[in-house]
Amino acid sequence: xxxxxxxxxxxxxxxxxxxxxxxxxxxxxxxxxxxxxxxxxxxxxxxxxxxxxxxxxxxxxxxxxxxxxxxxxxxxxxxxxxxxxxxxxxxxxxxxxxxxxxxxxxxxxxxxxxxxxxxxxxxxxxxxxxxxxxxxxxxxxxxxxxxxxxxxxxxxxxxxxxxxxxxxxxxxxxxxxxxxxxxxxxxxxxxxxxxxxxxxxxxxxxxxxxxxxxxxxxxxxxxxxxxxxxxxxxxxxxxxxxxxxxxxxxxxxxxxxxxxxxxxxxxxxxxxxxxxxxxxxxxxxxxxxxxxxxxxxxxxxxxxxxxxxxxxxxxxxxxxxxxxxxx
Amino acid sequence: xxxxxxxxxxxxxxxxxxxxxxxxxxxxxxxxxxxxxxxxxxxxxxxxxxxxxxxxxxxxxxxxxxxxxxxxxxxxxxxxxxxxxxxxxxxxxxxxxxxxxxxxxxxxxxxxxxxxxxxxxxxxxxxxxxxxxxxxxxxxxxxxxxxxxxxxxxxxxxxxxxxxxxxxxxxxxxxxxxxxxxxxxxxxxxxxxxxxxxxxxxxxxxxxxxxxxxxxxxxxxxxxxxxxxxxxxxxxxxxxxxxxxxxxxxxxxxxxxxxxxxxxxxxxxxxxxxxxxxxxxxxxxxxxxxxxxxxxxxxxxxxxxxxxxxxxxxxxxxxxxxxxxxxxxxxxxxxxxxxxxxxxxxxxxxxxxxxxxx
Numbered sequence: 001x002x003x004x005x006x007x008x009x010x011x012x013x014x015x016x017x018x019x020x021x022x023x024x025x026x027x028x029x030x031x032x033x034x035x036x037x038x039x040x041x042x043x044x045x046x047x048x049x050x051x052x053x054x055x056x057x058x059x060x061x062x063x064x065x066x067x068x069x070x071x072x073x074x075x076x077x078x079x080x081x082x083x084x085x086x087x088x089x090x091x092x093x094x095x096x097x098x099x100x101x102x103x104x105x106x107x108x109x110x111x112x113x114x115x116x117x118x119x120x121x122x123x124x125x126x127x128x129x130x131x132x133x134x135x136x137x138x139x140x141x142x143x144x145x146x147x148x149x150x151x152x153x154x155x156x157x158x159x160x161x162x163x164x165x166x167x168x169x170x171x172x173x174x175x176x177x178x179x180x181x182x183x184x185x186x187x188x189x190x191x192x193x194x195x196x197x198x199x200x201x202x203x204x205x206x207x208x209x210x211x212x213x214x215x216x217x218x219x220x221x222x223x224x225x226x227x228x229x230x231x232x233x234x235x236x237x238x239x240x241x242x243x244x245x246x247x248x249x250x251x252x253x254x255x256x257x258x259x260x261x262x263x264x265x266x267x268x269x270x271x272x273x274x275x276x277x278x279x280x281x282x283x284x285x286x287x288x289x290x291x292x293x294x295x296x297x298x299x300x301x302x303x304x305x306x307x308x309x310x311x312x313x314x315x316x317x318x319x320x321x322x323x324x325x326x327x
Numbered sequence: 328x329x330x331x332x333x334x335x336x337x338x339x340x341x342x343x344x345x346x347x348x349x350x351x352x353x354x355x356x357x358x359x360x361x362x363x364x365x366x367x368x369x370x371x372x373x374x375x376x377x378x379x380x381x382x383x384x385x386x387x388x389x390x391x392x393x394x395x396x397x398x399x400x401x402x403x404x405x406x407x408x409x410x411x412x413x414x415x416x417x418x419x420x421x422x423x424x425x426x427x428x429x430x431x432x433x434x435x436x437x438x439x440x441x442x443x444x445x446x447x448x449x450x451x452x453x454x455x456x457x458x459x460x461x462x463x464x465x466x467x468x469x470x471x472x473x474x475x476x477x478x479x480x481x482x483x484x485x486x487x488x489x490x491x492x493x494x495x496x497x498x499x500x501x502x503x504x505x506x507x508x509x510x511x512x513x514x515x516x517x518x519x520x521x522x523x524x525x526x527x528x529x530x531x532x533x534x535x536x537x538x539x540x541x542x543x544x545x546x547x548x549x550x551x552x553x554x555x556x557x558x559x560x561x562x563x564x565x566x567x568x569x570x571x572x573x574x575x576x577x578x579x580x581x582x583x584x585x586x587x588x589x590x591x592x593x594x595x596x597x598x599x600x601x602x603x604x605x606x607x608x609x610x611x612x613x614x615x616x617x618x619x620x621x622x623x624x625x626x627x628x629x630x631x632x633x634x635x636x637x638x639x640x641x642x643x644x645x646x647x648x649x650x651x652x653x654x655x656x657x658x659x660x661x662x663x664x665x666x667x668x669x670x671x672x673x674x675x676x677x678x679x680x681x682x683x684x685x
Contacts, residue, residue, distance in 0.1 A: 033504070038500055039558045130676075137664045139617050145643055251525055295533045
């Protein structure tokens with residue numbers, strides 16, 4: 001992220017520097033363009049044109065199965081999305097509610113595990129790192145199916161473990177039904193998400209290793225304990241990575257799809273609580289092949305994701321410590 | 328004076344000893360805490376492995392033991408009887424239940440069948456069945472065949488290998504352009520490239536689907552493979568970062584020897600960038616192996632072309648009443664990526680760290 005801002009600044013500088021190009025420079029530029037042309041073509045074909053097309057689609061009533069009947073409807077799709085389709089707001093609500101539970105849990109777990117894996121007292125560090133990362137390698141569908149069995153109310157191990165430890169009848173007929181309860185289902189999905197925090201752990205770890213040891217030495221002389229050092233040195237110093245993980249997490253959750261789709265086929269069970277925004281998009285676009293309205297839903301998602309990202313960048317200067325960057 | 332200095336050194340010794348033992352305690356505490364968390368974290372995997380080796384009956388039996396086992400039976404005079412654990416005056420016995428009765432039942436002792444039937448007073452329903460370890464290895468070949476593993480594996484490998492080569496080589500070419508040449512609008516173009524990383528793919532998906540549908544590519548692998556030949560921002564970014572760290576001295580030497588940019592790229596840059604190229608290839612391979620949404624929509628009508636992730640999803644829909652087969656199939660789908668990961672993890676984890684730091 002910091003690198004991104006850097007690039008923006010450099011772009012400004014370049015514009016000032018640019019003058020007439022000499023023969024050598026022109027030759028170099030031509031080679032440069034030749035090498036990146038592959039990407040430029042790909043960008044135009046698979047990003048730029050489709051994005052514009054998607055916006056244009058959103059102004060049409062366009063069924064894929066009957067393209068000749070496509071007609072321009074102006075902002076009708078947008079009106080429907082904003083005022084006439086309760087599922088849009090419901091699914092957005094579901095997505096945000098889940099994000100409010102799952103993001104903090106995932107991010108705090110990733111920070112905690114990174115601190116633990118960075119501890120100088122830990123024996124077998126690299127083995128632990130490998131094993132904590134391993135679940136990321138489990139294909140997402142397989143991971144969801146494994147957790148679905150693990151959280152089974154009667155035969156799953158989690159309820160049996162809870163019963164064993166607390167004595168509470170968790171695995172019995174009146175036990176904990178993770179996927180049937182409108183609130184617990186978010187906890188269950190959050191558990192499943194914990195198998196995907198491996199990357200965040202590694203980002204955090206790299207950032208922890210970049211903290212100058214002099215800071216800790218100074219704190220030791222002042223007699224600071226572990227907790228004080230964590231709150232006053234460690235956490236502030238890794239805020240850039242926390243910020244990066246936060247932005248990636250928000251963007252990822254807007255596209256949250258595999259878990260609910262594998263568990264209930266996108267039915268939203270229980271009580272619509274797992275009807276995520278992406279499920280709504282999938283059903284409209286590829287279930288009903290409603291290309292016009294599907295594009296509208298996609299663009300609305302893009303606008304919201306962009307809005308949140310801009311908002312996060314706006315808050316960054318109040319809590320993200322950028323002096324730590326060594327560039 | 329002498330005594331004071333002695334007590335001081337002992338105190339210092341004490342302190343250093345104290346410190347040593349404290350470090351030892353800290354080590355034990357931190358390591359065991361991490362171990363406990365790791366075990367909890369990987370517990371679902373343990374559940375999956377053990378369940379995949381159980382019989383269907385055992386998975387649904389709440390009172391069955393945790394390890395894969397089967398209820399013990401005993402053949403007595405040509406009939407098969409269940410074996411139960413019976414508390415007797417001489418300790419617990421394992422007898423086969425021959426004649427069920429309300430308040431007393433007839434048993435036979437498998438150790439000593441010649442003794443004939445033994446009368447036992449008590450309700451047999453309160454008895455616990457006797458289990459013995461039994462691994463249902465046959466679940467794996469069954470899941471393997473039901474899911475049609477060879478076909479899924481074939482398509483998945485084809486997709487993963489072709490797009491890995493395409494994505495890595497195209498990204499290397501583009502990254503070379505961005506890292507070694509000066510040209511107008513370079514930074515602006517690079518910013519656009521980076522921005523596409525955080526662009527939600529849905530916003531381009533519908534027109535692309537409509538277009539591929541129009542040209543008859545929906546129902547084939549083409550919409551999933553062809554775009555990979557045009558490089559992807561994430562891979563370009565990673566490789567460009569790596570190329571920037573390669574010193575230019577060797578390239579200058581090559582240029583003096585008359586090598587053009589293409590020669591330099593192939594014989595100077597690529598050999599020095601092998602770790603980064605491996606990392607990018609691994610990322611892409613795992614991405615392709617996991618890819619679910621793309622194949623789900625583009626191959627919706629052609630189930631026979633499905634890759635492994637979608638195949639597993641469909642299998643779950645068909646065999647949800649056979650949890651042990653679902654778990655066995657899940658394990659099957661993760662073996663290859665896990666093996667590659669354990670062998671190549673050094674490249675892989677370094678690559679991730681590079682993207683995270685920037």
